[in-house]
Amino acid sequence: MKAWRAALLGFDARRQPWRIDDGMLVVQHGRILELGPYAELAARHPGLDVVDWRGLTLAPGFIDPHVHFPQIDLIGSPGPGLLPWLQRYTFPLEARFADPAVAADAAGFFVDELLRNGVTTAMAWGSSHPVSVDALLREAQARRLRMIAGKCLMDREVPEAVRDHSQRGLEDTDALIRRWHDVDRLGIAITPRFVPSCSASQLGGAAELARAHPDVWVQTHAAENREELALVRRLHPQARSYLDVYDAVGLLRPRSVLAHCIHIDDQDRRRLAQTGAAVAVCPSSNLFLGSGVFDFDAARRSGFAWALASDVGAGTSLSPFHTMLDAWKLARLGAGAMEAAELWWRHTAGAARAIDLGGLIGNLAPGLEADFIALDDRATPLLARRTAAAASLDEWLAAMIVLADDRAIRHTVVLGEVARLRCAG
Ligand code: GUN
Numbered sequence: 001m002k003a004w005r006a007a008l009l010g011f012d013a014r015r016q017p018w019r020i021d022d023g024m025l026v027v028q029h030g031r032i033l034e035l036g037p038y039a040e041l042a043a044r045h046p047g048l049d050v051v052d053w054r055g056l057t058l059a060p061g062f063i064d065p066h067v068h069f070p071q072i073d074l075i076g077s078p079g080p081g082l083l084p085w086l087q088r089y090t091f092p093l094e095a096r097f098a099d100p101a102v103a104a105d106a107a108g109f110f111v112d113e114l115l116r117n118g119v120t121t122a123m124a125w126g127s128s129h130p131v132s133v134d135a136l137l138r139e140a141q142a143r144r145l146r147m148i149a150g151k152c153l154m155d156r157e158v159p160e161a162v163r164d165h166s167q168r169g170l171e172d173t174d175a176l177i178r179r180w181h182d183v184d185r186l187g188i189a190i191t192p193r194f195v196p197s198c199s200a201s202q203l204g205g206a207a208e209l210a211r212a213h214p215d216v217w218v219q220t221h222a223a224e225n226r227e228e229l230a231l232v233r234r235l236h237p238q239a240r241s242y243l244d245v246y247d248a249v250g251l252l253r254p255r256s257v258l259a260h261c262i263h264i265d266d267q268d269r270r271r272l273a274q275t276g277a278a279v280a281v282c283p284s285s286n287l288f289l290g291s292g293v294f295d296f297d298a299a300r301r302s303g304f305a306w307a308l309a310s311d312v313g314a315g316t317s318l319s320p321f322h323t324m325l326d327a328w329k330l331a332r333l334g335a336g337a338m339e340a341a342e343l344w345w346r347h348t349a350g351a352a353r354a355i356d357l358g359g360l361i362g363n364l365a366p367g368l369e370a371d372f373i374a375l376d377d378r379a380t381p382l383l384a385r386r387t388a389a390a391a392s393l394d395e396w397l398a399a400m401i402v403l404a405d406d407r408a409i410r411h412t413v414v415l416g417e418v419a420r421l422r423c424a425g
C-alpha cells in the first residue's frame with residue numbers, strides 16, 4: 001500500500017469537477033484504494049508512508065483516443081489539405097516503418113513523450129506494417145502503459161510501399177489480436193485507414209473481424225475534409241453519406257472510434273448514438289489542415305460519445321492542454337461553447353467512457369487503475385501568477401488549459417508507480 005499527500009482533482013458522476021485542497025490518495029496493487037481529505041485518511045492509516053507532494057495537484061492521467069505514432073516525426077509538415085498532406089509527407093514517412101529498427105526507435109520516443117505530457121492511455125495507429133504495432137506495444141508494455149493499437153488497413157489508392165493486400169492485411173490484424181489483445185494493459189484496434197484507402201472487400205473483412213471480436217476496438221477516420229468527401233461520393237455513389245459506408249458493413253458499434261466526423265448530418269449523428277460508436281475530436285489537426293469545425297453543440301444534442309484527441313502528426317502537439325485550448329477556440333468559432341470542465345472531462349473520464357474503459361481508468365475514484373499526474377500550477381511565472389488569482393475551480397481549470405503545457409506535468413504515475421522515461425529528455 002502507498003499513499004500521496006497533495007491536492008486532488010477529479011469528476012463526479014454528473015461530470016462536475018471537484019477538488020480537495022489537502023488530500024490523500026491511497027493505492028494498493030496498482031489501483032486506487034481510497035481518497036479524501038488528508039486529515040481523515042491519515043488518521044485511518046497510522047504508520048503508512050505518505051509521499052509528500054504538497055503544492056502539486058493529483059489529477060487523472062489524460063487519455064488520447066486518436067494518435068499516429070509514426071507521425072511523431074512529421075508534426076508541422078505544411079500541406080494545402082488532407083489528401084496532399086498524406087501523399088507528400090505521411091505515406092513516405094510511414095513507408096519507413098516496415099523496418100523494425102525505425103519503428104522501435106520512434107515507438108520508444110513516442111511513448112516517453114506521451115508520459116511526459118501526462119497521457120497514460122492512448123489509442124494509437126501504427127503504419128500498415130504489423131512490425132510497427134509490435135514495436136509500439138512492446139514499448140508500452142515495458143512501461144506498463146495502457147495502449148490500444150492497430151496496423152492500418154489500406155489496400156488501394158495509396159503508394160505501393162504502404163499498401164497492404166486486402167486479405168493479408170486482415171490476416172495480419174487477426175495475428176496481432178492473437179498476439180497482443182488483452183495481454184497486460186494492451187489492446188488491438190482493427191484499423192481501416194479511411195474509406196478511400198480500403199476496398200469494399202477489405203472493409204467487409206474488417207467488419208467481419210470486428211463481429212468475431214466484439215471486445216476488440218475499431219478505429220478509423222471519417223468525414224474529415226471536403227475533398228475526401230467528394231472522393232468517397234465517387235467511390236460509393238450508393239451511400240447516403242460517408243458514415244453510411246461504415247454503417248452499411250457494420251463497422252459502427254461500441255468500441256468503434258471514428259476520428260473527426262466534421263462534415264456529418266443529424267442522421268449520421270443519430271446512427272452514432274444508436275450504434276454506440278464514438279468520435280475522437282481532433283481540434284489541433286482540424287485547424288492545422290484546415291479541415292473544418294466540429295459541431296460541438298450538435299454532438300451534445302445527439303448524445304453520441306465523443307472525446308478529445310491529438311491526432312498527431314496532423315495534430316500539432318501531444319499536450320492535452322494544447323488540444324483542449326484548440327477545442328475551446330474551435331467551439332467559439334462555431335456556434336457553440338465549451339466550458340473548461342467539460343474540455344478536461346472529455347480528455348479524461350469522458351474519454352474513458354467513449355472508448356468503453358469507464359470504470360477502469362480516467363478518474364480519481366476507488367477501484368480505478370492508479371494512473372494519475374501531478375500538476376504544478378506554478379511551472380512558469382505566468383502560470384503561477386494566473387492560477388494564484390483564480391477565484392474558482394472553473395477559473396483554475398481554464399487558466400491551466402490556456403497557459404499550461406508539458407512543464408506543468410511534474411510526475412506521471414502509472415499503476416501507482418512514478419514513470420521513469422527511457423529515451424526522452
Ligand atoms: N485520413 C487518413 N489518414 C489520415 C491521417 O493519417 N491523418 C489524418 N488526420 N487523416 C487521415
Ligand code: ZN
Nearest residue numbers: 066221259311
Ligand atoms: Zn488520424
